[in-house]
Amino acid sequence: MWTLQDAKNQFSAVVDAALSGQPQEVTRRGKPAVVVLSSQDYHRLVADARDQRPSFADHLLSFPTEDVPRGQAMPRDVTF
Template sequence: MWTLQDAKNKFSTVVDAALAGTPQEVTRRGKPAVVVLSATEYHQLLKQAQSRRGSFTDHLLSYPGGDDSVERAHAAPRPVDF
């Protein structure tokens, strides 16, 4: 794990380690901030995440709202004077 200042000072070392297959964690003010990883590994993670995610349409169609399981509020409009 690198501090932000050390990672800035030795950025090529951080990048080399990430390219060698070891993601590099960087902290800011003692708290985890970012992870540097190779572009290949990033694209693999992105592809895996996208393959597990269904489409937005599928998400909407999977809503079980057709059986009146959700009671809706019946609010009357408020009077408005002009």
């Protein structure tokens, strides 16, 4: 894990480690901020996430089919 200042000072080492297949975590003010990883790993993660996500049509079809009870609100009287 790198602090932000160390990662800036040794950015080439951060990139080299990420390219060798070791994602590099960077903290800011002691809290996890970002992960530097190779472009190949990033695109693989995005493709995997896209493949696991259902289509929009599948999402709509997964809604409950039984009748959903609705509230019985009455309109209020309005005078003009």
